[in-house]
Amino acid sequence: MGRVVLVTGVASTFASRFAHRLAHLGDDSGIDRVVGIDTILPTGDLDGVKFVRADVRTPVVGKVIAVEDVDTVVHLDVGPPTRGRSSAAKELNVIGTMQLLAACQRSSTVGKFVLGSSTAVYGTSPRDPAMFTESLLARGGVRSGFPKDIVEVESYVRGFSRRRPDVIITTLRGAQILHPDIETPIHRYFTNPVLPTAMGFDPRLQFLHLDDALNVLAEAVLHDRPGTFNVAGDGVVTLSQAARRLGRPIVPLLPIGFAVASRRMIRTMGSDISPDLHRLLQYGRVVDTSALRDIFGYDLNWTSQETFEEFRATVKPGILATLGGRTS
Amino acid sequence: MSDEKRPIGTSGTPGRGNRSTSPSAAARALGGAQPVKRPVTKVKKATPPPAKAAPAKTTAKKPPPAKKAATKKAATKKAAPQAPPRLRAVTDEDAAAAAAAAAEEAARRTRTAGAAPLSAGIPLDEIVVAIVQAAQRVLGTDWEARIATLLATIRRRLDGDYEIDEFGFDPQITEVFTAAIEPLAEKWFRLEVRGIENIPAEGGALLVANHSGTVPIDGLITGYAVKKYANRNLRPLGADLVFSLPFVGQIARKVGATLACTEDAERLLTTGELAGVWPEGFKGIGKPFAERYKLQRFGRGGFVSSAMRAQVPIVPVSIVGAEEIYPLVGNVPSLARLLGLPYLPITPFFPLLGPLGMIPLPSKWIIEFGEPIRTDAYEPESADDPMLLFNVTDQVRETIQQTLYGLLVERGNAFF
Numbered sequence: 115m116g117r118v119v120l121v122t123g124v125a126s127t128f129a130s131r132f133a134h135r136l137a138h139l140g141d142d143s144g145i146d147r148v149v150g151i152d153t154i155l156p157t158g159d160l161d162g163v164k165f166v167r168a169d170v171r172t173p174v175v176g177k178v179i180a181v182e183d184v185d186t187v188v189h190l191d192v193g194p195p196t197r198g199r200s201s202a203a204k205e206l207n208v209i210g211t212m213q214l215l216a217a218c219q220r221s222s223t224v225g226k227f228v229l230g231s232s233t234a235v236y237g238t239s240p241r242d243p244a245m246f247t248e249s250l251l252a253r254g255g256v257r258s259g260f261p262k263d264i265v266e267v268e269s270y271v272r273g274f275s276r277r278r279p280d281v282i283i284t285t286l287r288g289a290q291i292l293h294p295d296i297e298t299p300i301h302r303y304f305t306n307p308v309l310p311t312a313m314g315f316d317p318r319l320q321f322l323h324l325d326d327a328l329n330v331l332a333e334a335v336l337h338d339r340p341g342t343f344n345v346a347g348d349g350v351v352t353l354s355q356a357a358r359r360l361g362r363p364i365v366p367l368l369p370i371g372f373a374v375a376s377r378r379m380i381r382t383m384g385s386d387i388s389p390d391l392h393r394l395l396q397y398g399r400v401v402d403t404s405a406l407r408d409i410f411g412y413d414l415n416w417t418s419q420e421t422f423e424e425f426r427a428t429v430k431p432g433i434l435a436t437l438g439g440r441t442s
Numbered sequence: 443m444s445d446e447k448r449p450i451g452t453s454g455t456p457g458r459g460n461r462s463t464s465p466s467a468a469a470r471a472l473g474g475a476q477p478v479k480r481p482v483t484k485v486k487k488a489t490p491p492p493a494k495a496a497p498a499k500t501t502a503k504k505p506p507p508a509k510k511a512a513t514k515k516a517a518t519k520k521a522a523p524q525a526p527p528r529l530r531a532v533t534d535e536d537a538a539a540a541a542a543a544a545a546e547e548a549a550r551r552t553r554t555a556g557a558a559p560l561s562a563g564i565p566l567d568e569i570v571v572a573i574v575q576a577a578q579r580v581l582g583t584d585w586e587a588r589i590a591t592l593l594a595t596i597r598r599r600l601d602g603d604y605e606i607d608e609f610g611f612d613p614q615i616t617e618v619f620t621a622a623i624e625p626l627a628e629k630w631f632r633l634e635v636r637g638i639e640n641i642p643a644e645g646g647a648l649l650v651a652n653h654s655g656t657v658p659i660d661g662l663i664t665g666y667a668v669k670k671y672a673n674r675n676l677r678p679l680g681a682d683l684v685f686s687l688p689f690v691g692q693i694a695r696k697v698g699a700t701l702a703c704t705e706d707a708e709r710l711l712t713t714g715e716l717a718g719v720w721p722e723g724f725k726g727i728g729k730p731f732a733e734r735y736k737l738q739r740f741g742r743g744g745f746v747s748s749a750m751r752a753q754v755p756i757v758p759v760s761i762v763g764a765e766e767i768y769p770l771v772g773n774v775p776s777l778a779r780l781l782g783l784p785y786l787p788i789t790p791f792f793p794l795l796g797p798l799g800m801i802p803l804p805s806k807w808i809i810e811f812g813e814p815i816r817t818d819a820y821e822p823e824s825a826d827d828p829m830l831l832f833n834v835t836d837q838v839r840e841t842i843q844q845t846l847y848g849l850l851v852e853r854g855n856a857f858f
Contacts, residue, residue: 240686243705244609250705314688316695318610350608358602369688397685400608419605 116146119335120184121163122170122214123191124150128296130158132190132328136335137162143336149182151175152191170210176217185223186335189214190230192267194260194299194388207263208270215274218281226282228334229271233287233320233346234261234390238397245402248287248342255397259390284334289346289401292321292421294428299388303395305429306385309357310376313366317398318350323416323424330412343410344401347418353395359426361435372396609677609706610695616675619697623666630804631763633663637811640757641672646711647814648749649676649718650838651759652737652846653726656768656787659802660761664718665697667809677710678718679703683784704748711752718759719745721835724784728773734765735850737843743835746817747825750834755814758838760845763807766856768792805856808849812841 121133130150137148148163150156156165164182168174170191178184191210195203218224236246238261239254256265268285275283290300300321303309322345330345357364367375373392380387406412416424577585595614598604606612627633641647651664661678668676678694679702685691700706702719710717720726721741729738749756772788791799815838824830 240691241682241701243703244700245705245709247705312688314690314692316610316692318606318608318695350606350610352606352610355602355604355606358600360602 116144117186118147118149118182118184119145119186119188120149120151120179120182121188121190122151122210123189123193124158124160124163124165125152125154125156126190126193126297127158128291128324128327129190130156130160130163131324132188132331133163134159134161135328135332139332139336145335147182149178149184151178170214171206173213173217175214176220179217179221179224183223184221186226186228187214187218187224188228188230188331188335192230192232192264194232194234194390203260204263207260208266211267211270215270219274219278224281226335226338227271227274227284228331229268229283229285230331231268231285231287232260232264233289233344233399233401234394235264235268235287236399236401237261238317238393238399240397242397242399245400246344247402248344248405255393261390261393282338282340284339285342286330286334287342287344287401288327288330289320289322289344289418291324291327292425293324294425296324299391300394301425302385303380303387303391304356304360304362304425306380306383307362307432308383309353309360309362309364310367310372310379311353311357311364312369312372312392312396315369315396316352316354317395318352318400319356319394319398320346320350320400320418321421321425322346323414323421326414326416329415330406330410333410333412339410341405341409343406344403345406345414346401346403347416347421348403348414349417349419350398350400351418351422353398356422358434359422360429360432362432363434369396606696609698609700609710611675611677611698612696613675615696616669616698619693620666620669623662624670627663627666627807630802631663631767631807632804633667633763633807633809635667635671635809635811637813638667638671640811640814641668641674641716642755642814643672643674644714646714646752646754647716647757648707648711648745648752648754649716649757649759649811650740650745650842651718651720651761652735652842653720653722654729654734654761655727655764655802656770656789657802658720658727659767660764661699661718661720663764663807664759664761664809668716668718674716676718677715678720679707679710681723704744707745707748708752711748711754721745728770728785728787730773731765731769731771735762735846737839737846740835740839743828743831746831746834746838750817750820750825750831751822753818753822755816755818756834756838757814758812758841758845760810760812760842760849761807762809762846762849762853763805763856766805767802769803803857806853806858808853810845810849812845815841 119136121129121136123129124133129152133148133150136143136145139145150160150163150165151168151170152165153167153169155167166178166182168178179187189211191214192207193203215227218227233246235252235256236242236250237252237255239252241253243250252261252265256262271283271285275281290298292298292301292304294301300319326347327345330343333339354364365379367379372395376392376395377387403414406414574585577589581588599614604612604614641649649664649668651660654660658680661680665676665678668674675698678699680694680699682701684694684699685701700710707717707719721744722738723741725738729736746756768787768789770787770789774786774788778784778786789799791801793799815834817834820830
């Protein structure tokens with residue numbers, strides 16, 4: 115009898131790609147069935163994935179786990195709010211995780227839980243060390259918004275691991291994915307014609323390639339890799355460097371009131387900026403991925419620079435693109 | 443007589459000019475014989491290339507319109523044999539030389555005839571030669587290659603095509619920065635560096651220095667000395683205030699600084715970098731001028747444990763001269779607390795002279811790199827032994843303090 119994997123939040127492009135990939139791994143993977151769950155209908159290709167329209171914030175999810183005999187849960191329904199206020203996202207992130215964990219705790223079949231967390235759990239502040247390892251705690255910037263949510267989500271998962279020590283728990287703290295198909299806050303930010311930045315700050319950023327993200331998650335599902343791991347492309351790209359590569363001019367705004375000013379400016383350009391992104395754009399964040407390489411056993415194929423370069427090739431060059439003599 | 447008494451500008455004697463509609467005779471003489479009008483035709487006639495100007499000699503009084511020069515080849519050939527004073531055989535070279543001479547004379551005439559200043563300026567080829575010579579003088583004989591490299595570098599910078607490490611260290615910016623600091627260090631502070639051989643040529647080491655001077659310029663100068671004389675990049679460990687300030691934090695990261703915390707220190711040291719730490723912190727740079735060269739408490743000895751875990755030597759660095767650059771005579775603690783700063787300095791010149799008071803006083807500097815204190819004799823686990831840490835910390839502190847006293851005696855007067 116094969117395994118049954120439950121993937122939450124499959125309506126998002128990334129989760130639906132992951133579910134699709136799991137479903138097409140072939141028979142040697144031992145995966146019998148992939149069940150996707152979300153409140154809205156997925157837009158992506160979900161061929162081979164059994165879609166259940168249900169809300170993870172309700173006890174229905176327990177019934178789904180029981181009916182489908184789910185043994186592995188991949189929780190990807192945690193993410194930063196893409197637009198608007200963050201109260202709805204908080205509801206989904208925190209309450210959804212609580213209900214899902216409650217259902218898993220009751221279930222006798224669940225033997226593995228994979229959490230798609232975020233490096234936002236480390237917060238962002240000027241007191242940050244140059245690189246975060248998994249054992250370090252946030253030093254600031256986790257008092258509100260998505261960073262606060264993700265800290266709470268991880269603490270619930272740790273509580274679950276205490277109550278169910280027999281369940282293998284893998285927490286993957288991923289940097290923001292930069293890929294033309296995947297909508298992330300940083301992706302939306304870089305598509306603006308001019309980029310508002312905090313004057314006098316040049317944050318170091320890291321990006322994660324879609325392939326690496328999918329590979330690491332699949333690895334965690336197929337093999338037993340308990341623990342917490344950072345997942346981000348090696349190396350860093352500073353914001354000024356990224357803007358120059360894109361050929362987009364940066365507009366320095368005063369650091370005081372940067373959040374409000376940048377949101378207003380980006381809305382004027384007809385786009386929107388996610389809440390909580392402004393802190394990242396001021397101080398940046400870099401994580402250490404040596405644990406992923408040494409303990410988890412996965413070598414990242416893409417550095418942050420390469421990820422960014424691939425992304426750059428797919429977007430329209432900015433108005434300053436000819437300045438450096440770049441033609442394409 | 444009576445003419446001269448007229449007020450200026452009331453159209454007196456002819457040639458005086460009234461300053462508004464007609465120029466004075468002197469102004470006309472400066473401008474040339476003809477009144478300064480029809481500048482378009484002047485420019486046209488002023489710019490014929492040397493070969494074109496050859497026919498101009500034959501009709502020297504009235505320079506030809508540009509169209510006439512269209513027949514320049516034929517005209518040159520014709521004009522050269524016609525030249526009456528030349529009696530010897532005319533070769534092609536002679537023709538060319540004559541054409542050139544004619545051109546020059548024509549150019550001179552047009553110059554004296556009050557042509558537009560465009561033609562009267564320095565010829566283009568002389569400008570080019572001057573530029574080339576200047577480039578050679580500034581950049582050396584291989585100036586072409588160097589300029590090409592420079593332009594390529596600038597283009598890559600504009601393109602974002604450069605690498606930085608995880609700490610945000612940018613080697614190119616650092617080189618520019620070092621070059622910019624050089625005059626300050628060498629000419630203004632008359633820096634003297636001793637014991638540079640105590641910095642290991644490769645591998646990690648922790649430089650521990652005294653801190654002074656109200657503004658941490660000693661960190662910059664130490665970084666410059668290490669880069670210039672030992673050709674290694676110093677990675678300073680800075681307080682978190684540095685990284686929360688706009689511009690300061692950004693530049694600090696680019697020249698290799700990072701936050702002074704055990705994680706960063708150990709990461710730098712284990713990867714074989716040269717880290718620099720000023721364990722006195724704000725207590726050191728913010729101490730009053732009366733307490734100069736008296737070392738404050740050396741933190742909590744965290745730097746020793748980092749060096750022990752990484753098994754790298756500790757190099758004590760004694761900096762003399764930084765105390766005098768901004769003599770701190772007062773402090774405004776209440777205002778400093780309001781601004782979130784550790785202290786708000788008052789120097790003899792600072793608030794008094796405004797921005798002028800921010801110029802550091804030209805004290806004489808001596809930086810001595812002491813003999814390395816090895817930590818690899820201890821086990822890495824002994825980094826958790828507080829008594830050992832205190833002992834090693836005191837040893838480093840005493841070494842620096844004694845060296846400071848010695849250097850002060852040797853230096854004599856602080857400024858001369």
